[in-house]
Amino acid sequence: MSGRQGGKLKPLKKPKKAPQGDEDEEDLAFKKKKMEEAKKLKEMQTKAAGKGPLLSGGIKKSGKK
Template sequence: MEGTSKVADKNVLKYLIKVLKKKPLNAAKKATKEMDDDEMAFKLKQKEDQKALEALKTKAAGKGPLTGGGIKKSGKKGFGN
């Protein structure tokens, strides 16, 4: 009888591995909530702010770096001149 027990155990293990490898079930979709006027205005303002930020980024990218490139030296060659 021990031989059949080992075969059954192997079959159970194969089944469990097969089940565990399957993709998990998708989470239930959240119900869409209706937005009131305040929420809609807030979302609209966020979109407008994002567009303005993108416009500023493109404008600033064309100007080049803000720094002068390190330590600036004066034109003087010595102390006594």
Template structure:
């Protein structure tokens, strides 16, 4: 019982999910979620441009 198939067997393809029908509240929640993600993305981009916050990090003592 030797076969020429080597390696892992390919997984079976999962059936495509049917398109869900959304009501008004679901659509509103999805829209709100997208807006929040967009706002967070913009805030992250702003934070990366500014660098460190406040500019007061660890300070070295003046001892020599």
């Protein structure tokens, strides 16, 4: 008898999700803080996207061959 098993393997069971109403104040404060940070990050990204490239010219090659 070999160590291989034929056939289709059964998928692993996913853990059940906790009910939505089971959050305490720490969780709510953490989620609120994360949302504020994400909003600030998005604002900074849009602000930075308006500007041009940081370096003009890129990689410079010498004219010598």
